[in-house]
Amino acid sequence: MTPSVPEGPGIVKNEYSFYIVDMPRVSEAHLEQRRQQILDAARACFIRKGFHETSMQDIFAEAGLSAGAVYRYFKSKTEIVESISSEAISMMGGALYEIVAEHPPPPPEEAMERLMAHMLENGESYLNSFTLAPQVWSLAMHDSGYRNNIANVLRPVHALWTTYAENLRDAGMLPPDSDPEAVSRTLLALVPGFMLQRVILGGISPETLRDGLYALRHSTAATDSSS
Amino acid sequence: MTPSVPEGPGIVKNEYSFYIVDMPRVSEAHLEQRRQQILDAARACFIRKGFHETSMQDIFAEAGLSAGAVYRYFKSKTEIVESISSEAISMMGGALYEIVAEHPPPPPEEAMERLMAHMLENGESYLNSFTLAPQVWSLAMHDSGYRNNIANVLRPVHALWTTYAENLRDAGMLPPDSDPEAVSRTLLALVPGFMLQRVILGGISPETLRDGLYALRHSTAATDSSS
Amino acid sequence: MTPSVPEGPGIVKNEYSFYIVDMPRVSEAHLEQRRQQILDAARACFIRKGFHETSMQDIFAEAGLSAGAVYRYFKSKTEIVESISSEAISMMGGALYEIVAEHPPPPPEEAMERLMAHMLENGESYLNSFTLAPQVWSLAMHDSGYRNNIANVLRPVHALWTTYAENLRDAGMLPPDSDPEAVSRTLLALVPGFMLQRVILGGISPETLRDGLYALRHSTAATDSSS
Amino acid sequence: MTPSVPEGPGIVKNEYSFYIVDMPRVSEAHLEQRRQQILDAARACFIRKGFHETSMQDIFAEAGLSAGAVYRYFKSKTEIVESISSEAISMMGGALYEIVAEHPPPPPEEAMERLMAHMLENGESYLNSFTLAPQVWSLAMHDSGYRNNIANVLRPVHALWTTYAENLRDAGMLPPDSDPEAVSRTLLALVPGFMLQRVILGGISPETLRDGLYALRHSTAATDSSS
DNA sequence: TATGAATGAGGTTTCATTCAT
DNA sequence: CATGAATGAAACCTCATTCAT
Incomplete structure (x- = not known):
């Protein structure tokens, strides 16, 4: 009764349903790209206004992301500043x-x-x-x-x-x-x-x-x- | 019930204390000395902690002066920073x-x-x-x-x-x-x-x-x- | 280009993966077991840190489940707290x-x-x-x-x-x-x-x-x- | 030329003007009363809503004070909670x-x-x-x-x-x-x-x-x- | 059904500055 | 002139919850 479903990368079998798609919800590349998006936004702000005059809100706006999104990738403003600094x-x-x-x-x-x-x-x-x-x-x-x-x-x-x-x-x-x-x-x-x-x-x-x-x-x- | 205190030029009455002597109009030299006192305090703070990490409270404490006193001589933190910078x-x-x-x-x-x-x-x-x-x-x-x-x-x-x-x-x-x-x-x-x-x-x-x-x-x- | 997979009851097509098997409709027992898994995790967290200090993220991690998974079984943190409380x-x-x-x-x-x-x-x-x-x-x-x-x-x-x-x-x-x-x-x-x-x-x-x-x-x- | 000004507690002589009133700007009692005002407000909130559901904003509003005023007397919410708790x-x-x-x-x-x-x-x-x-x-x-x-x-x-x-x-x-x-x-x-x-x-x-x-x-x- | 990236309101706290005393 | 209590905007960050995949 198991249907012949193509098995390939990302298609895995589990115990509840038979096959679920286990593809990373978003690709590794996407994650890295998001990081870059944030860093690019931050850098632009830092160049424009300086580290201290740039608020996290500025970065959210420049990146077009929410606070939570940014904090998923960097755990503090300091971490962002350090990345750009390095x-x-x-x-x-x-x-x-x-x-x-x-x-x-x-x-x-x-x-x-x-x-x-x-x-x-x-x-x-x-x-x-x-x-x-x-x-x-x-x-x-x-x-x-x-x-x-x-x-x-x-x-x-x-x-x-x-x-x-x-x-x-x-x-x-x-x-x-x-x-x-x-x-x-x-x-x-x-x-x-x-x-x-x-x-x-x-x-x-x-x-x-x-x-x-x-x-x-x-x-x-x-x-x-x-x- | 008001005590008989001579009123004259420089002697003013205000509502809190009864009389304060408003006379000798602190010398020019004294003013300059106060300025220096504040600048010395600010510089010490700035060297120790940096411009941004130094709060006005830090400067008040270092100078041993009140907020109001400092703001009489400098109208903003920026002005102090500029003085030290120059x-x-x-x-x-x-x-x-x-x-x-x-x-x-x-x-x-x-x-x-x-x-x-x-x-x-x-x-x-x-x-x-x-x-x-x-x-x-x-x-x-x-x-x-x-x-x-x-x-x-x-x-x-x-x-x-x-x-x-x-x-x-x-x-x-x-x-x-x-x-x-x-x-x-x-x-x-x-x-x-x-x-x-x-x-x-x-x-x-x-x-x-x-x-x-x-x-x-x-x-x-x-x-x-x-x- | 769509692979020829038998379509029948329980086999559905969606837009991401091509076919997922939607069949056995995870047993009632399994559902209950998942609930217990979540409650066990939550209880452990609550005992360790207290209701308020425990974040949903803590529970996800402790249960080894995703946010979505937990929210499928409990519609809010309050509901989990209430379960554990009862x-x-x-x-x-x-x-x-x-x-x-x-x-x-x-x-x-x-x-x-x-x-x-x-x-x-x-x-x-x-x-x-x-x-x-x-x-x-x-x-x-x-x-x-x-x-x-x-x-x-x-x-x-x-x-x-x-x-x-x-x-x-x-x-x-x-x-x-x-x-x-x-x-x-x-x-x-x-x-x-x-x-x-x-x-x-x-x-x-x-x-x-x-x-x-x-x-x-x-x-x-x-x-x-x-x- | 020094006028005869009544000297008493709080009236002191200093080097700039001759006499300034050094009365504590606000009395010790006033400070303590403010503390009580804040604690009373906090307690009312805590009784009404509980520690966790009470935000600092709630306390500010209940006390009729600004954030800064409250934080002059208590350095954190925890400190307030502890006071009420004790x-x-x-x-x-x-x-x-x-x-x-x-x-x-x-x-x-x-x-x-x-x-x-x-x-x-x-x-x-x-x-x-x-x-x-x-x-x-x-x-x-x-x-x-x-x-x-x-x-x-x-x-x-x-x-x-x-x-x-x-x-x-x-x-x-x-x-x-x-x-x-x-x-x-x-x-x-x-x-x-x-x-x-x-x-x-x-x-x-x-x-x-x-x-x-x-x-x-x-x-x-x-x-x-x-x- | 499962995932986890994304949301965004709201939390606590700081601090330059003012102004009644 | 001096004081310092008070202000309140704005800072950084968290977290319960949603929804496209």
């Missing part, structure tokens, strides 16, 4: 890696120009990380969790710059007794300042940094003051 | 001016080292501007008032660096065709990155920047890529 | 009936001891009615439905005690002019106090009540104060 | 103490009758503790804080009953080998049952308990079953 601070590695890996290493002004250009492309048009980053830095000031978070993201970046500085020195492009760590720190230090000038003062572009670094690198040896 | 972003000019004014100009690595050392002294030990600055940057992202504020403070600083770069070039320490604007921007860009590394990553000091800049300035001319 | 307050009759039915009636201290012992067995180890009961009393304070519910359960119990008191009097174990109603009420009143002392104060057992009643029953006639 | 469970000691202290001790039925009458007077008309008590018991089931709270209130009451039982025995009104602890527990156990019957079943009064206890105390020695 995302914002982690978008830098790729380009740097490629630049660092080149042989011979590109000169610093070129490396920096290319990195800034990459950040502008992936930041201003898509992630607006230039607006988000300072907010994350700000959070990091009083929340050791965020601070560690950023530190963890920054350390590999720092390491890449150090490798780059070593390559530079090994290729004879830096004095043999120069400290790759100091060079790494100095180049790393340029990034936040570039971002802030871009947003607050304007009038700065990747080329500015390139030309500035180029000029500094070609100052005459006459005026030294190393340790 | 203060925090304006503490940089002095040392830079002295450095820039020297003839011949000190080499970049020395100029930067001395500036950072000055900021550490006046920042970390007294103002903790390293903690406040990122919060101000963060505010600036979404409040054009703050942004202009900072821009206005930054422009003279930028101008000083440009003057310095010109001096450098005129003294033959930079290529004659180099762009002082680009050099100025580049040196200015180092400051926020130094502050952030100091707080978040640690392991950076004025000497680090000095050594890094020194090494970069002594890279061989072999690897150029100017425009 | 169950909790109705578990007392059986033992009492047996005790009351005995001839000659056991003396009060023995009747009470046996009843308490019975409640402990069926309460503490299985139903934990000692924890549930006060919650039900609490609900009864502001919900006349619950109040009537309890009253309806309590009235037969009360009647049994009254019968018992009459038997006692008829057997010459109480003064001939004593009021069975008053005795019934008094004995009935001992139960909640026993439960609460057991949970809150500890140090009470069926024997305590037996000894206490025994002592009271053997006080000397010298000190009377009847109406 | 109050409700602690109103029982006085009358019992007086009864217990009498020499010779009144017979149990009289002691109990008088205590119940006292509770009715101070409970039903003023505190409605008959409605509140079961709610507190209910809370105690899952909150050890409440449980300890109640236990702490109950222990002295229990001790008083034990003293009473000892007095009873010493006065020859209980068998010399009877256990005062068991008698104490038994009499204590009657109270909750009386309260619940009063609210749920009705038809019980202090006299009921008196007559019931009287009858039990005059049962014939023929039917014993002590240990």
Whole structure:
């Protein structure tokens, strides 16, 4: 008396009715898409108004979802902020890696120009990380969790710059007794300042940094003051 | 039944107490001192907890004043935040001016080292501007008032660096065709990155920047890529 | 493209899956078993956390069922609470009936001891009615439905005690002019106090009540104060 | 030029103006009265609707105060509930103490009758503790804080009953080998049952308990079953 | 029949600000 | 000028319930 029903993925037999469709009610992809929908909405709000000025209601409205729906995917506003933060601070590695890996290493002004250009492309048009980053830095000031978070993201970046500085020195492009760590720190230090000038003062572009670094690198040896 | 108290200028009667002396009209100096008392309290709170996590109640308590008293001197929390912000972003000019004014100009690595050392002294030990600055940057992202504020403070600083770069070039320490604007921007860009590394990553000091800049300035001319 | 599946009574087509077998119409027994599964889960939660602190989500999780499944069997949380409540307050009759039915009636201290012992067995180890009961009393304070519910359960119990008191009097174990109603009420009143002392104060057992009643029953006639 | 202003309590001199009135802006009594106003409102709500069904908004409305005002006096709803709870469970000691202290001790039925009458007077008309008590018991089931709270209130009451039982025995009104602890527990156990019957079943009064206890105390020695 | 994602009203609590005293 | 009690809008979050699949 059991009818021949096609059995396949998602069609299972159970003890009450004979066959029920056990397909996930919504696909895994749908869930992930919802998460993204929420994160996109949140990011848009955060870029527009900032973390603190954005209320959960703002996010609900922007996402077109109810409170409950959002809280199904993120258990607190903090969790959303952290997601966006992580995302914002982690978008830098790729380009740097490629630049660092080149042989011979590109000169610093070129490396920096290319990195800034990459950040502008992936930041201003898509992630607006230039607006988000300072907010994350700000959070990091009083929340050791965020601070560690950023530190963890920054350390590999720092390491890449150090490798780059070593390559530079090994290729004879830096004095043999120069400290790759100091060079790494100095180049790393340029990034936040570039971002802030871009947003607050304007009038700065990747080329500015390139030309500035180029000029500094070609100052005459006459005026030294190393340790 | 009203006691015979001399009534005269400054002596007023009110309904609660019988007489209060409304006379000496608290000195101008006293007013300013009260303002400072409030600002000191606010700054302490902001450094300890951040702008957003600090409630007005926190400030009242820290200042040992009532709500009404504080609101007599500042008409909103925003006004207090702005005061502290201005203060925090304006503490940089002095040392830079002295450095820039020297003839011949000190080499970049020395100029930067001395500036950072000055900021550490006046920042970390007294103002903790390293903690406040990122919060101000963060505010600036979404409040054009703050942004202009900072821009206005930054422009003279930028101008000083440009003057310095010109001096450098005129003294033959930079290529004659180099762009002082680009050099100025580049040196200015180092400051926020130094502050952030100091707080978040640690392991950076004025000497680090000095050594890094020194090494970069002594890279061989072999690897150029100017425009 | 529709697979050729026999269509017949109980085999229906729906829009999601193609065919589901709607046949055996899950047995009545199965339905009842599902109800029990849910009630068991709910009771466990209620004992663990209380009615109000238990969310429907808690019950879903404990039962291993979905929201929809639970709501198919109970149309609201209130209905579940009521089910558990009824169950909790109705578990007392059986033992009492047996005790009351005995001839000659056991003396009060023995009747009470046996009843308490019975409640402990069926309460503490299985139903934990000692924890549930006060919650039900609490609900009864502001919900006349619950109040009537309890009253309806309590009235037969009360009647049994009254019968018992009459038997006692008829057997010459109480003064001939004593009021069975008053005795019934008094004995009935001992139960909640026993439960609460057991949970809150500890140090009470069926024997305590037996000894206490025994002592009271053997006080000397010298000190009377009847109406 | 300093005017002769009456100095007295609350009139102080300070450095700005010469005299300011330092009277507490509102009197200590006013503060306490506000607390009572809130507690009265809360109690009314709790009696009317129960702890859980009463929202803070209900309390604000009943008290005629704003949210902020209430939260100035109580830092959470829990704190309010606890205040009312403590109050409700602690109103029982006085009358019992007086009864217990009498020499010779009144017979149990009289002691109990008088205590119940006292509770009715101070409970039903003023505190409605008959409605509140079961709610507190209910809370105690899952909150050890409440449980300890109640236990702490109950222990002295229990001790008083034990003293009473000892007095009873010493006065020859209980068998010399009877256990005062068991008698104490038994009499204590009657109270909750009386309260619940009063609210749920009705038809019980202090006299009921008196007559019931009287009858039990005059049962014939023929039917014993002590240990 | 079962699922669980989605809803949205409503909960408690905070906090910048005012104003009667 | 100073006080601090009071305000009340708005914040974050929960949870009983529904309904498309």
